[in-house]
Amino acid sequence: MSRLKYIIFCLVFGLGIQFGNAQNISVDESYTPQDLVEDILINSPCANVFNVSVSGGNFASGEKSFGYFDATGTTFPFQNGIILSTGKINNAPGPNIYLSDDGGGIGWNGDSDLNDALGLSNTFNATILEFDFIPLGNRISFDYIFSSEQYLTNPSSNQCNYTDGFAFLLKRNGETNYQNLAVVPGTNIPVKVNTVRGSGTICPPANQAYFDAFNDTNHPTNFNGQTKILKAESDVIPGETYHIKLVIADEGNYRFDSAIFLGGGSFNFGIDLGDDRLIATGNPLCPSETLTVDATQAGATGYQWFRNTNTIPGATNPTYTITSAGDYTVNIFYGTTCSPPSNTLKIEYAESLVINQDxxxxxxxxxxxxxxxxxxxxxxxxxxxxxxxxxxxxxxxxxxxxxxxxxxxxxxxxxxxxxxxxxxxxxxxxxxxxxxxxxxxTFDTILADETIGLCENSILNLDAGSGFTSYEWNTDPPQFTQQITVNSGGSYEVTVTNSFNCSKTKTFTVEASGIATIEDIIINDFQENNSATIQISASSLGNYEFSLDDINYQDSNIFTNLLEGEYTVYVNDKKKCGVAKRTFYILDYPKYFTPNGDNYNDTWYIKNLRKRNLQNSTISIFDRYGKLIKQYNANTEAWDGTFNGSNLPSNDYWFTLELTNGKTIKGHFTLKR
The missing domain is CATH 2.60.40 (Immunoglobulin-like)
Incomplete structure (x- = not known):
């Protein structure tokens, strides 16, 4: 930031550009220390101030590090006041275009009291304003702003702890230890660059609520940033003598000046009426409660109470009893010209709550x-x-x-x-x-969901049960009866309400169903384990089970370990929409035959080929040496165990069955005599 400000400064003045003074503060070094305190900082006929002194930089040019500032017509928060700086106050007016960096090599020392207050040992360039005063009331306060070139908008990480120091040191006559009033509100943390700083840089923010801004070029002062208006305050004992020392100094070296702006007329000797009574702080006055406030001060000649800046007629006693919310102050008169105001006592009342529903x-x-x-x-x-x-x-x-x-x-x-x-x-x-x-x-009635089948071209009556005060079905449009009739599958929900106005929902899952269409039966026979797979048409809607005797059903559509023969498969719709059936045949060859003339098992042939439309298949029979013994059409013949009219001996024989569907079956069987 400092290099950027230097470049801008050179450009501005190199081009001869002039900034209008009206938008920037001005400073005046001609005020005496007594004038600065009595006429600027306090500006009240009630002031009892003495032993005023000021010290600062010993510049060869005669310029000062303290004086009066005027901010009338600018955006600076104070209209006027006192400025105390670690450099020349002539460098304080804006715009913010160059680095204020004064006080090197002139023997300008720091301050031991400031060192003690902040725990430092290396302050330089101290500017000090101090005086004695006797307060009329029990509280003093004044407003200030801390501004500094060390509020860098683009710092390096090692610059995050660069900070000048200042303190407002107060002690009662006869005491040895100072109290520092320049602290973060509600804490004992001294206000510095690294304790009150905003976000937006690599340096961590701190107490952001009290930071005002990092300044761009167009600012009424030539400082990189400043705090908001802060208040220094302390309880005091009326009539006692106090010493206050306002001091600011560079820390570590003379670089990067800082300044304290004290608000003109903000030093208040008034009385503290006590803590605010607010809802936000948990201590408002209760409904119909009153609060008596005592502003009695020794030597006072009169009192006037105000509510919301308006005079309260007749409220001229030292005490006042508050009966309504508002902002209360009191002017305390000491003779005819002195009437310092008190602080403002904010009063809120808790609401009288009205039960709506319990x-x-x-x-x-x-x-x-x-x-x-x-x-x-x-x-x-x-x-x-x-x-x-x-x-x-x-x-x-x-x-x-x-x-x-x-x-x-x-x-x-x-x-x-x-x-x-x-x-x-x-x-x-x-x-x-x-x-x-x-x-x-409670709703004690048990409602169990149901799954129901709906056969094709049928209707179904759904009943939610009796004994409820209301019904609502999720149909379109909704229906409000105990029973409804449906003709299509889907999920039907009914919400029923009992006499306690409690509801439950029951779901009827209606599954469209119908009798099966058997599309095909895939047979795998001539095997050690013959099987049949029942294929159902994809257009069939139901959930089916399968049986070969219409008694014993299974979910699988595959039957295994089937012997040769005729079968009827039954396909039952589980939703009771009907049974479909079809006959099929398992083929196999005999493992032996006995051609002994008893008319039982006298020939070797394969049954049911005709039933499978395989009657035109060709069978070839061979002996153990591969000699063709017999070849015949399965539709018309069988083998009687002879060759050329002579009986063949008992033995194993081999066959080849060439089916008309292109499949070839090979095997062997036994001829027994």
Whole structure:
């Protein structure tokens, strides 16, 4: 950033471009230290200030590191005030185009009190404004802004801890230790570049709520960044003498100047009326509660109370009893010219909450119907009161003495009826616990889903059962009767409601079905394990089972270990839409025959070839040496065990069956005499 500012500075002044002074602050070095404190910082006839001194840089040019600034007409937050810098204040006015980097080699030392306050040992270029004062009230405060060239927009990582230091050191007469008032609000952390910084650079942000901005070129001051307006404040004892020392210095070396801007007229000697009573801080006044505030000050000659900057008629006593919300201040008069205002006391009232609903009913949502279910306590919270403000935090507890809040999704522990308690968590002392009644109704009737078949060209009546107060089917359009009639497959859901207004849903799965169409039977015979596979048409709708005797059914469509012979297969629709059947034949060859003239098994032939349209197949029979003994048409002949009219001896013979479907079967059999 510093190199960029130097380049911009050279370009701006090299080209002779002039920035209008109206948009930038101006500084004035002619004010005396007494004038800076009495007329600029305090600017009140109530001031009792003395022993004012200031010290800073000993520049050869005579320029100063302290003085008055005027920001009228600019965007700078203060209109005017005091500036204390670690460099020349003449470098402070904008625009932000070059690096303010003064004070090297002139013997400008740091400050030991600042070192002690910040735990340092290496400060340089200290500018100090200090004075004694006697407060009229019990509190002092003033406003300030910390600005610095060390707020770099593009730093290297080793520059993240570069920071100048400053402190507002206060001590009562006779005390030895200072109190530093220049701290991050609500902490003891001194305000510096690395303790109040915004995001957007490689350096970590810190206390961003109090950081204003990294500045571009067009800014009323010539500093790279600054804090927001911060307030230095402390309790004091009226009438006691205090010393305050306002000091800023470079840390480590003279490089990269910083400055403190003190808001003109912001130094306040007024009285502190006490802590604000706000909903946000959990301590508002309760409905119909009053608060008496005491502003009594020794030496005061009069009082005037204000609400929302408006005079409260007749409120001229040291005490005032507050009965309504508002911003309260009091002017305390010391003679005819001095009337320092107090701080502003902000008062809010807690709402008088009105119960809207404290009975909440749910139905038992699970299957065991034990009178327990889940309640959404966020929903209950929003329905409990008619006028619950959005910033009120409510938690729920099982008993009034419990400190363990219930989860948002809470399952009651007492079946059917339980009382829990709602508690306003962020406002203390205004509300007791509110009882909330949880009721769980049950639906004890068991509704079992059903799967039903619907045969082709048929209708089906679906019945949800009696005894319910209402019915709703998921048909299009919805139907609201106990029974409906359907003529197509699908999922039909009915939601039934009982007398407790609890509902359950039953699903009827209607599966379209019909009698099977047997498309083919794939036979694998002439095997050790003959089988038949029943093929059903893809257009068949049902879920089928298979049998060879119409008694014993199986889910598989394959039958195995079938002997030679005639079979009838039965295909039954499980949804009772009917049975389809077909006859088929298993072929096999005899393993032996006995041509002994008893008219039983006297010839060797293969049965049922005609039934399979294989009657024109050719059979060739061979002896053990491969000699052709017999060849004949399976449709017309059989072999009687002879060759050329002579009986052949008992032995094994071989055959070849050439089927008309192109398949060839080979095997052997035995001739027994």
């Amino acid at each position: 009975l909440f009913t749910e139905c038992d949502a699970d299957t065991n119907q034990d009178g327990k279910t889940v309640f959404d306590l966020d929903v209950i919270k929003n329905q409990l009161f008619t006028n619950l403000p959005t910033d009120y935090n409510i938690s729920f507890f099982e008993i009034p003495t419990s400190t363990t809040a219930l989860p948002t999704n809470y399952t009651n522990t007492i079946p059917n009826n339980q009382t829990i308690y709602a508690r306003i968590m962020n406002i203390q002392g205004c509300y007791s616990d509110y009882p909330v009644n949880l009721v769980v109704n």
